[in-house]
Amino acid sequence: MGTFFGSYVIYRIYKSNTESGNESWISNLISKWTPSEKVFEQRNALHTVAVEKAAHDRHLFMAQSQRETVGIRSPEQLNASGPYNVPAGALADVSAVAAHYERENQLAEEARVASMKDGKVVSLYD
Structure with a gap:
């Protein structure tokens, strides 16, 4: 019931303002907070410049020649052995270290x- 009454009051206020030639307070509020067309033009110009620069950069990268290397499907195959269970001295000369600890x-x-x-x-063994 209150909805109908509220709707009727808003309608009468709107109708009285339009008959007198004034804009309604809602229209004034909307026009107050709506940005001007100049703001949209500046924003669109910046966006256009950014998109054009991105397209230019993309064309530069796409125009490059392909690399002369062959892509490896799984690069981990280059390391034939894992980093674990590697015997001491297999990768470097550790004879000086072994002599020190001996x-x-x-x-x-x-x-x-x-x-x-x-x-x-x-001694425990005697």
């Missing part, structure tokens, strides 16, 4: 044997 282990073993001879440490 020396360290030899010194540690000599220190252990010397401390066992002094009786400070008891």
Whole structure:
């Protein structure tokens, strides 16, 4: 019921404004917040320039000659072996590193044997 009454009131206000020659407050509100045609023209000009530049760049890239290489379907096939389970020294010379740790282990073993001879440490294997 209220909808019909509200619609009738809005209709009467609109009709009285159009008869007197004034625009309605709704029309004034819409025209107040609607941007001018100049804004749309500037926006369209910027958009047109951007699209033309993108088309020019695309034509430049499409005009390039094809690469002389053959595309690989799966580039991981270039690495014949995986990075895991690679034996030490397979990729680089690690003899200096091995000698360093052998020396360290030899010194540690000599220190252990010397401390066992002094009786400070008891071996589990004796």
